Amino acid sequence: SYVLTQPPSVSVAPGKTARITCGGNNIGSKSVHWYQQKPGQAPVLVIYYDSDRPSGIPERFSGSNSGNTATLTISRVEAGDEADYYCQVWDSSSDQNWVFGGGTKLTVL
Amino acid sequence: EVQLVESGGGLIQPGGSLRLSCAASGFTVSSNYMSWVRQAPGKGLEWVSVIYSGGSTYYADSVKGRFTISRDNSKNTLYLQMNSLRAEDTAVYYCARIHRMSPQGGFDYWGQGTLVTVSS
Numbered sequence: 001s002y003v004l005t006q007p008p009s010v011s012v013a014p015g016k017t018a019r020i021t022c023g024g025n026n027i028g029s030k031s032v033h034w035y036q037q038k039p040g041q042a043p044v045l046v047i048y049y050d051s052d053r054p055s056g057i058p059e060r061f062s063g064s065n066s067g068n069t070a071t072l073t074i075s076r077v078e079a080g081d082e083a084d085y086y087c088q089v090w091d092s093s094s095d096q097n098w099v100f101g102g103g104t105k106l107t108v109l
Numbered sequence: 110e111v112q113l114v115e116s117g118g119g120l121i122q123p124g125g126s127l128r129l130s131c132a133a134s135g136f137t138v139s140s141n142y143m144s145w146v147r148q149a150p151g152k153g154l155e156w157v158s159v160i161y162s163g164g165s166t167y168y169a170d171s172v173k174g175r176f177t178i179s180r181d182n183s184k185n186t187l188y189l190q191m192n193s194l195r196a197e198d199t200a201v202y203y204c205a206r207i208h209r210m211s212p213q214g215g216f217d218y219w220g221q222g223t224l225v226t227v228s229s
Contacts, residue, residue: 033215042222043203048208048217086154090213097167098156
């Protein structure tokens with residue numbers, strides 16, 4: 001089955017740029033989606049189809065995808081960005097077609 | 110406004126059954142791809158099941174043969190029938206809509222989740 005690998009944690013100072021990676025075999029050939037989840041809340045889609053932003057998501061959130069790594073970039077990080085972030089793809093070659101990464105805890109120092 | 114509201118969770122003994130509901134508003138369930146995603150306590154997200162607009166259904170290996178996804182078009186509601194429940198099924202269960210009716214789409218709307226606890 002297809003595996004997505006994320007770092008368990010990323011720390012960043014306010015105002016700086018956070019980058020969260022999502023590794024997978026030839027992930028650049030797939031559409032990658034990113035979710036933000038704050039404690040006790042449902043996930044929220046922040047980036048879809050690699051780099052598109054749903055309405056209401058700040059421009060500070062951006063995404064890229066190439067080769068074996070997709071990246072979520074959060075510019076000018078704010079305290080309110082502290083959350084768990086998950087990447088997700090659909091894998092047509094796997095029985096478990098909708099695959100999530102293990103999640104990354106973003107800590108704002 | 111799109112809204113998804115789950116219900117039906119609770120405490121259930123191993124081997125028992127439970128049916129979760131997800132009432133939708135602001136869009137038509139039967140015209141969309143709808144899914145269930147779960148999250149065990151302190152763990153990550155795990156896809157559980159999907160139903161396509163045409164009625165095709167798919168399941169994660171971990172629940173195949175025990176869970177059934179369905180919908181009631183007249184009530185605009187999604188369901189998850191869970192049988193032969195195990196301790197490892199303990200999780201918050203979210204219903205979610207898949208964007209653009211494509212398997213490659215992301216989950217663009219989520220409910221608030223309902224907690225299922227399987228324990229004796």
